Amino acid sequence: MSEPVRESMEFDVVIVGGGPAGLAAAIRLRQLSPQTSVCLIEKGSEIGAHIVSGAVIEPRALAELLPDWRERGAPLDTPVTAEDMFYLTETGSIRVPMLDKVMPHMANHGNYIVSLGEVCRWLAVQAEELGVEIYPGFAGAEVLIERNRVVGVATGDMGVGRDGKPGPNYQPGMELRGRYTLFAEGCRGSLTKQVMAHYDLRKDADPQTYGLGIKEVWEIPAENHRPGLVQHSFGWPLDNGTYGGAWLYHFGENLVSYGFVIGLDYANTWLSPxxxxQRVKLHLAFRQHLEGGRRISYGARALSEGGLQSIPRLTFPGGALIGDSAGFLNVPKIKGTHTSMKSGMLAAEAVVDAMKTDRAEPGSYTQKVRQSWLWQELRTARNIRPAFARFGAMGGAVYAGLDAMVLRGRAPWTLHFKHQDNETLRAADLCAKPFYPKPDGKLTFDRLSSVFLSATNHEEDQPVHLRLKNPSLWKTVNWDVFHAPEARYCPAGVYEVADEQTAPHLQINAQNCVHCKTCDIKDPTQNIDWTTPEGGGGPNYPAGM
Amino acid sequence: MKILVPVKRVVDYNIKPRVKADGSGVETAGVKMSMNPFDEIAVEEAVRLREKGAASEVVVVSIGVQQAQDTLRTAMAMGADRAILVLTDESPEPLAVAKVLKTLVEKEGPSLVVLGKQAIDDDMNATGQMLAGLLGWGQGTFASKVDVVDGRVNVSREIDGGTEQVSLALPAIITADLRLNEPRYASLPNIMKAKKKPLETIPAADLGVDMTPRLTVVSVAEPAERKAGIKVGSATELVEKLRNEAKVI
Structure with missing residues (x-):
């Protein structure tokens, strides 16, 4: 059988993913070496379409990349002016005193509340002005490896029917060949996963541990809006063994970013992130900010929480991992934008080095990372997240306080992660069911009305992009032991149990997928494989996300 | 034969539009924009006519802000040969659009203008008809099938309860309905090639067209939220409720 021939195009550097890391790398490459051809692809229908973040960002890396970012009109418009951290109980809240001493990582003076999607759109304009070719709407579907060197990626075929056969609109994918390929897919990238496996990049690293962030943007009455206010919480409603908390930021024009992050190493299979x-919004500490407002957007995304210990080998013949594909998030700061951008910039420098001598592996990247403030930051923060995994929320908080005030991040030991997140679930009959109130339609909502606000769309007639490697495992493991945890952890209602009483089976509503990647991480046997759907599909997050 | 296809940059059809807090219009800042879907159908039809040999050149035109270039590039990636951007910061009404298009028709001399039947943002459904009126050309609106034969164009029109066949002498105006065709994907190689196709920018003021708005927007509001339904136990209860509560029978 003859396959239609894919077209192919050669570039110096191919970048997969148009988030802060990929765009920063692209900009840095053209700044250092204006004749280098750089092609960046993004699976979202436009740059920013798949970006979800809080986001309070530290402008450090941005200022290094584009020192005149203010003059260029970067959308960093709301400086942080006030911040609170609350420990919540079911009915009350305790404000953490001397926040800058006890939790110095949380000090946000000089930082900005932004829509990271808007920041990325702006970065893309800067990159295009420098001559970067940016192609949104095209998903990297395949890593091209020849003679054990990554030589680029291929975009997915378009117009393939649900049955896997080419439809009337069929367009074959295209090979984007690069001397170097940078993977900037964000947390749990689907191509990054293949590259890590092929080159065994995780060999000397701790298992990666993840969190799931779910976010809403609200528009609230002007009289309640306090631009620059940052509020975080921990404690209720999570139990002592579960890591997570909520955020609430006032920014922009009467907008509030509200969201919740939960460590995906949680144990209770009945838990629904x-x-x-939703229910944290009913707590007075949050309710008072949102009442009278309306919810205008919704999104979700997994993030890497492993930090320093979990960072894999960063380079391989023909390329490197950057941003959250590698796992550069600073957990105690709950920020990854500045570290992602920095890693992209350092990788760009290393690629320019490697091009000079035509070396296959941009090896100086690792060295540059280790010598930068990025490494210092992650090193200082390295024990905090594992302390929570080991000692629980209260113990972890005490450890974090000690680490900050006494050890100052210079502990002579390093705590390690022992488990992958898919190994931590306990069987359904060993777990207590939490009580979740019914949505009231004013402050709290159900999944489907939420997904609607993410403007998610996939071409309906295409193969299901969420694949069960072994379909029979679902019944014996997911259903019989854990009672379908995917139906609860998926924030988009993709997974549904059909015919629960008679012949339970899994129904996958792949069109709802907001590309958060949680199922690829948390499925007990890692039986669910998240692959890229047709480019341009997925959420279309609007301004404000 | 040359075909002119006007295309409009609108809020993407996947986006839930949000009315601005002051009720003055729909929020477009930072919102994803793309080509009006009916215009995509028009571009596809024009490209197919060229591929069949019925036309020699497809020229796309958009009237709007600088970013409308992206929409024109998409049209060229689908197969249009070149593009014209009439640059304005205003959002012109159908009559003004039709007048601008008339000047371009006079300049370019196409035998066929294929438009989308309406734009999904204001749903006016007027530009094609107004342009036909201004030019004194025949029009085949709501087209679901188009054939160019011996200097005439035969159009199947979607009308209430069926289809109507019209045959128009060229030059003519066609507006595309949903079932005319299924537009192709702009493939990555074609998007790359489209970057090199010619795009001419003309400031709207240079055309000397009166674009003064004739309409005033009084207010814009979102539709009232639908109330939740109820389940009834029996047909009798349903009839009772329809009669006494809803008072519809």
Whole structure:
């Protein structure tokens, strides 16, 4: 059988993913070496379409990349002016005193509340002005490896029917060949996963541990809006063994970013991150900010929480991992934008080095990372997240306080992660069911009305992009032991149990997928494989996300 | 034969539009924009006519802000040969659009203008008809099938309860309905090639067209939220409720 021939195009550097890391790398490459051809692809329908973040960002890396970012009109418009951290109980809240001493990582003076999607759109304009070719709407579907060197990626075929056969609109994918390929897919990238496996990049690293962030943007009455206010919480409704908390930021024109992050190493199979996120809004500490407002957007995304210990080998013949594909998030700061951008910039420098001598592996990247403030930051922060995994929320908080005030991040030991997140779930009959109130339609909502606000769309007639490697495992493991945890952890209602009473089976509503990647991480046997759907599909997050 | 296809940059059809807090219009800042879907159908039809040999050149035109270039590039990636951007910061009404298009028709001399039947943002459904009126050309609106034969164009029109066949002498105006065709994907190689196709920018003021708005927007509001339904136990209860509560029978 003859396959239609894919077209191919050669570039110096191919970048997969148009988030802060990929765009920063692209900009740095053209700044250092204006004749280098750089092609960046993004699976979202436009740059920013798949970006979800809080986001309070530290402008450090941005200022290094584009020192005149203010003059260029970067959308960093709301400086942080006030911040609170609350420990919540079911009915009350305790404000953490001397926040800058006890939790120095949380000090946000000089930082900005932004829509990271808007920041990325702006970065893309800067990159295009420098001559970067940016192609949104095209998903990297395949890593091209020849003679054990990554030589680029291929975009997915378009117009393939649900049955896997080419439809009337069929367009074959295209090979984007690069001397170097940078993977900037964000947390749990689907191509990054293949590259890590092929080159065994995780060999000397701790398992990666993840969190799931779920976010809403609200528009609230002007009289309640306090631009620059940052509020975080921990404690209720999560139990002592579960890591997570909520955020609330006032920014922009009467907008509030509200969201919730939960560590995906949680144990209770009945837990539903979505419903935890919804019910926190009923707590007075949050309710008072949102009442009278309306919810205008919704999104979700997994993030890497492993930090320093979990960072894999960063380079391989023909390329490197940057941003959250590698796992550069600073967990105690709950920020990854500045570290992602920095890693992209350092990788760009290393690629320019490697091009000079035509070396296959941009090896100086690792060295540059280790010598930068990025490494210092992650090194200082390295024990905090594992302390929570080991000692629980209260113990972890005490450890974090000690680490900050006494050890100052210079502990002579390093705490390690022992488990992958898919190994931590306990069987359904060993777990207590949390009580989740029904949505009231004013402050709290169900999944489907939420997904609607993410403007998610996939071409309906295409193969299901969420694949069960072994379909029979679902019944014996997911259903019989854990009672379908995917139906609860998926924030988009993709997974549904059909015919629960008679012949339970899994129904996958792949069109709802907001590309958060949680199922690829948390499925007990890692039986669910998240692959890229047709480019341009997925959420279309609007301004404000 | 040359074909002119006007295309409009609108809020993407996947986006839930949000009315601005002051009720003055729909929020477009930072919102994803793309080509009006009916215009995509028009571009596809024009490109197919060229591929069949019925036309020699497809020229796309958009009237709007600088970013409308992206929409024109998409049209060229689908197969249009070149593009014209009439640059304005205003959002012109159908009559003004039709007048601008008339000047371009006079300049370019196409035998066929294929438009989308309406734009999904204001749903006016007027530009094609107004342009036909201004030019004194025949029009085949709501087209679901188009054939160019011996200097005439035969159009199947979607009308209430069926289809109507019209045959128009060229030059003519066609507006595309949903079932005319299924537009192709702009493939990555074609998007790359489209970057090199010619795009001419003309400031709207240079055309000397009166674009003064004739309409005033009084207010814009979102539709009232639908109330939740109820389940009834029996047909009798349903009839009772329809009669006494809803008072519809």
């Amino acid at each position: 979505f419903e935890e996120m």
